[in-house]
Amino acid sequence: MSRAWQAVRPLLLPLLVFIVVFVGHMLFYKIVSQNSSPIWWRLYVLTQTYMISFSLALAFAFGAYALGKARGQSGKAVAGSAGVALLVWFTSACGAPLIAVGLGLVGVGFGSEALPPWVTAVLTICFISFGVYWLHRKGGACATACAAKAGENAGLFREIGVDLDKFGAQQCVTGELYERTFAAQQNRPAGMAYFDEMAGDIYGARMREIIAAKKEGRVVVGNFCVFVPEELTLAVDGISVGLCAGSQAPVSDAEKVLPRNICPLVKSAYGYALTKSSPYFQVVDFVCGETTCDAKKKTWELMDREIPTHVMEIPQMKRERDRDLWLAEVKEFKAKLEQQSGKTITPEALSKAVAVMDAKRGSLQRLNALRHHRPSPISGRDALLVEQIAFYDDPVRFTEKVNVLCDELDKRVQDGVFAAPSQSRRIMISGSPMALPNWKVHNIVEGAGAVVVNEESCVGTRYFSQNVAQSDEDMDSMLLALTERYMQINCACFTPNEGRIEQIIREYRDSRADGLIHYSLQFCHTYLIEAVRIKEACAKESIPFLAVETDYSTEDTGQLQTRIEAFLEQIGGQR
Structure with missing residues (x-):
């Protein structure tokens, strides 16, 4: 368009x-x-x-x-x-x-x-x-306000090649969307103030930290997938940032090059790189792509013209030889990081990095478990925001702030302070990634009086469910343990994929949800087709199920709202 x-x-x-x-x-x-x-x-x-x-x-x-x-x-x-x-x-x-x-x-x-x-x-x-x-x-x-914020950092952003005019306009779109989504919520935990500040100033303090670190010689890596092992980046004292994009703003620029009928996440990310309108894309030393879908793996060839791009081949099955393929890819990524940073990854450095990431995942696991309380002490929108900030923030500081939030949520449960009434319908969402600032479905669900209590997605449990089996042995053993942890991720790119079906049903039961919404981005064929099997599994388990397909625009918001509200009414009649 x-x-x-x-x-x-x-x-x-x-x-x-x-x-x-x-x-x-x-x-x-x-x-x-x-x-x-x-x-x-x-x-x-x-x-x-x-x-x-x-x-x-x-x-x-x-x-x-x-x-x-x-x-x-x-x-x-x-x-x-x-x-x-x-x-x-x-x-x-x-x-x-x-x-x-x-x-x-x-x-x-x-x-x-x-x-x-x-x-x-x-x-x-x-x-x-x-x-x-x-x-x-x-x-x-x-x-x-956006222009003022952009002006504060104009010198830094100009140094890394940001198009300040496009950046200011797109930052404003994100700010308005954030205000509409979160400002109207009542009775929010005080611990959300940190994450509000991060979201409201996503290109501010954290961006200045990253630029300063890069000037000190630390490598900055942009990731598009939860399969990319962040532990290896941390082991060279590098910084890992998530570049999956959830904004409609750069899509029209991307569609001047890419076909319209591909995933909006890919178009949004490529649009940012093409227009040089995101400081995060401009600050990275290289981006690490992967082959989870055809649209991505062909876009990386074009992305490489804008930003140096390293591609990891994701196996499509989970056999032993597929694990060996992934182990080889992990080793190649390690070599790339060592070459880029000029540092050698030692077993001690990798062990420390694994501990940092396991602590980060542990804090998110704790947050997710607290959401499963009935009633929930935190809204799904707030929890989603925390999960999205995880891909940008310093991992040690992020872990600390999430645990502070969880301490508050523990007390809220004890004091009977909740984000929604006990009779509110509880919804689990599964499917495609929900990259910042994509709050569309959560906003509709919770705007209708329900509460989202779990996300089986790349920003949700798919990212933080499994920890690494720690090993103090040689580097090969540690890399194997790292490989096996990431091979446990149940992405829709795998076939057969019984593990993901079982994970969805298990998480649905654990979260004490009343209904499941399977969310797919337009033209995301893996998730759209796999929704057929998930629907069948839900029917077998008598789980209310709704499949929705959407993009980042607001054009279908009214239609989605009608469908979701009807689904919630259906659940209300069955309870």
């Missing part, structure tokens, strides 16, 4: 409404007011009735525009948009007679009960201009 089309599309419905109302009022004048007199059109012009047609059409068109702006937003945003539309309506075309009466009471008259048509038109334009300003004022404020 081109930028021009994206800009014009929201205006099509208001334009259609304007034409229909204008023509409708003109015909009304002809048929009702003038009884279809042959000279009706002369009177229509001489009496300036066309100004009234214009005013009515503009007011109705603004109403359509305001409602379009409110689609997929919070109840407050919808109410605000509707309120502004009504204000415009009652103070312009429809309200013109009322204004005339009001002015007459204070001694201002126009010689008739109604305002002159040209005054009505001017009033309509003025009030609609105010309405448009009101609808966009939050975005304007956000844009100003």
